[in-house]
Amino acid sequence: xxxLSAGSDRLSVGRKLGYGLGDFSIQTAFNLxxxxxxxxxxxxxxxEAAAAxxxxxxxxxxxxxxxxxVGGLSDRTSTRWGAxxxxxxxxxxxxxxxxxxxxxxxxxxAGSRIWYxxxxxxxxxxxxxxxxxxxxxxxxxxxxxTRERSSLAGYKVVFGILGTLFAAGATKPLAAWFPNxxxxxxxxxxxxxxxxxAGLWITFASVQERVGAEAPPRLPFRTSAALxxxxxxxxxxxxxxxxxxxxxxxxxxxxxYYFKYNLxxxxxxxxxxxxxFITSALLIPFYVYLSNRFSKxxxxxxxxxxxxxxLVGIYFTGESEIIKTILLLVVCGAGLSxxxxxxxxxxxxxxxxxxxxxGLRREGIVxxxxxxxxxLSAALAGLxxxxxxxxxxxxxxxxxxxxxxxxxRLMMSFIPLGLILAGMALLAFYPVDEPTxxxxxxxxRAGRTGPNRGPGEPAGFPVERPSDxx
Numbered sequence: 145x146x147x148l149s150a151g152s153d154r155l156s157v158g159r160k161l162g163y164g165l166g167d168f169s170i171q172t173a174f175n176l177x178x179x180x181x182x183x184x185x186x187x188x189x190x191x192e193a194a195a196a197x198x199x200x201x202x203x204x205x206x207x208x209x210x211x212x213x214v215g216g217l218s219d220r221t222s223t224r225w226g227a228x229x230x231x232x233x234x235x236x237x238x239x240x241x242x243x244x245x246x247x248x249x250x251x252x253x254a255g256s257r258i259w260y261x262x263x264x265x266x267x268x269x270x271x272x273x274x275x276x277x278x279x280x281x282x283x284x285x286x287x288x289x290t291r292e293r294s295s296l297a298g299y300k301v302v303f304g305i306l307g308t309l310f311a312a313g314a315t316k317p318l319a320a321w322f323p324n325x326x327x328x329x330x331x332x333x334x335x336x337x338x339x340x341x342a343g344l345w346i347t348f349a350s351v352q353e354r355v356g357a358e359a360p361p362r363l364p365f366r367t368s369a370a371l372x373x374x375x376x377x378x379x380x381x382x383x384x385x386x387x388x389x390x391x392x393x394x395x396x397x398x399x400x401y402y403f404k405y406n407l408x409x410x411x412x413x414x415x416x417x418x419x420x421f422i423t424s425a426l427l428i429p430f431y432v433y434l435s436n437r438f439s440k441x442x443x444x445x446x447x448x449x450x451x452x453x454x455l456v457g458i459y460f461t462g463e464s465e466i467i468k469t470i471l472l473l474v475v476c477g478a479g480l481s482x483x484x485x486x487x488x489x490x491x492x493x494x495x496x497x498x499x500x501x502x503g504l505r506r507e508g509i510v511x512x513x514x515x516x517x518x519x520l521s522a523a524l525a526g527l528x529x530x531x532x533x534x535x536x537x538x539x540x541x542x543x544x545x546x547x548x549x550x551x552x553r554l555m556m557s558f559i560p561l562g563l564i565l566a567g568m569a570l571l572a573f574y575p576v577d578e579p580t581x582x583x584x585x586x587x588x589r590a591g592r593t594g595p596n597r598g599p600g601e602p603a604g605f606p607v608e609r610p611s612d613x614x
Contacts (some may be wrong), residue, residue, distance in 0.1 A: 162350020447482020
């Protein structure tokens with residue numbers, strides 16, 4: 145374990161910008177697929193909707209299991225570039241190439257198109273996992289300073305939101321420059337692939353791993369998994385974030401339906417998403433300030449409390465009050481900013497909490513498991529939203545019954561509200577406050593971790609030896 149001086153924990157603006165650019169690249173590619181892949185499969189590549197839906201749902205769930213494996217693999221990696229950076233260097237080209245292949249639309253038979261779509265989908269998200277998990281794990285290896293980590297997470301989130309807005313807003317206009325959608329999406333895939341690869345290479349060149357620079361001891365995957373499952377800070381953060389993300393994904397899935405049927409304002413759907421994302425991006429510095437002034441947990445809960453208030457307001461908003469609904473989504477975006485920032489600022493602290501308790505540092509598998517919760521939340525939200533629509537009697541392209549409209553309103557408000565409140569209750573048990581983290585970093589610098597911490601163990605933090613986890 146390398147020890148760092150306080151000065152070496154400071155990061156230049158250039159390094160932060162270079163790190164943030166990586167998330168612009170990742171979110172550009174990821175959200176191109178998230179926003180347009182289903183439409184591309186059904187309306188451009190001409191795959192049946194049921195087959196396209198099965199590819200997206202089961203492919204993503206299956207690949208989610210791959211995330212902890214990638215994390216564990218990166219924990220075992222030791223090169224002259226560090227443990228995480230090689231994945232960015234050598235993974236950039238595969239991510240760029242598979243972004244193009246996913247939207248290349250070759251001339252195939254109906255059956256072959258399904259297999260091509262499945263194959264390129266798997267290759268794309270495999271390449272994304274090989275880059276994204278080591279990239280995000282870098283926050284734990286670039287600095288140990290908790291304020292710098294909050295700032296670094298802020299750069300990451302702002303660039304990520306810019307990538308999201310770029311993918312959401314530029315794709316259709318760029319594709320429209322070409323004579324048909326087949327040629328348009330093929331060109332967009334090629335262009336975005338080049339942008340994504342170039343951005344990731346710049347990130348590789350901009351950052352340097354400095355925490356935990358020596359090669360960690362090799363552990364069986366079972367032992368590494370046991371380390372994660374014994375990490376109370378990680379489990380608390382992951383469980384609460386899972387509930388928050390299920391709530392947010394249900395809302396995101398229902399925005400189109402709510403504006404089309406409850407408000408009769410389908411043309412306002414882009415404005416709704418802009419209200420959420422632009423407000424979220426603008427409020428990132430505010431939540432960095434709150435995290436540094438109070439704590440990351442406080443900032444996270446404060447933001448989610450704002451979201452709760454906006455959801456109550458949405459339920460009691462009339463069906464003709466479009467502007468009021470947009471304003472409430474602005475308020476919602478102000479709260480969601482915390483959900484975009486705080487988990488990524490808190491995750492490196494959970495790595496060091498685990499190292500403090502066990503003497504073993506495992507960024508990769510911890511971040512890999514965290515990414516799996518995001519994919520699980522997306523799958524659960526899709527399942528719950530679909531079941532909810534069926535339960536309330538939703539009929540596509542038809543005038544909705546009072547029962548269906550009431551159900552849509554509930555799924556846009558009180559159902560996410562309940563999930564968020566449950567997540568806030570869980571987050572109250574997150575054990576890493578500012579005094580605890582100060583002790584953790586002091587003990588790690590002094591080599592007092594796991595069995596070496598000695599007397600003075602605080603209540604509720606039992607010492608765990610690595611041999612106990614085999």
